[in-house]
Amino acid sequence: MAMIARRKTIMLDKITMINLVWTAMIAVMLTATVTLYQDKSQLADLNYPQVTGRYSDLSYY
Template sequence: MIANKKMAMPDKITMINLVWSAMIAVMLTATVTLYQDRSDVDGSNYPQVTGRYSDISYY
């Protein structure tokens, strides 16, 4: 009876790993598919975020 439990555990772990790997693969595929048709590499549609500090007095 103890031998059966030891044999069942790797099957559960293997199934969890397979499901996790499949989920990661689907998310990566969806990400690549959604962002594949973006042609603006320079980001002209979005403002550029810079680290510059502008000392403007608001008072």
């Protein structure tokens, strides 16, 4: 019985560690995204060429 209880705590520790690593990874990626795109807002007033596409409906019959 003690073996089953010990195995459950080990499994919970693994799940907790995976959750902590996952949360830390998401936080780092979010921070990196915000940091990288803060500088891009200053370049928004430049005139970029607008990419447009046209769709023509051709009848083949």
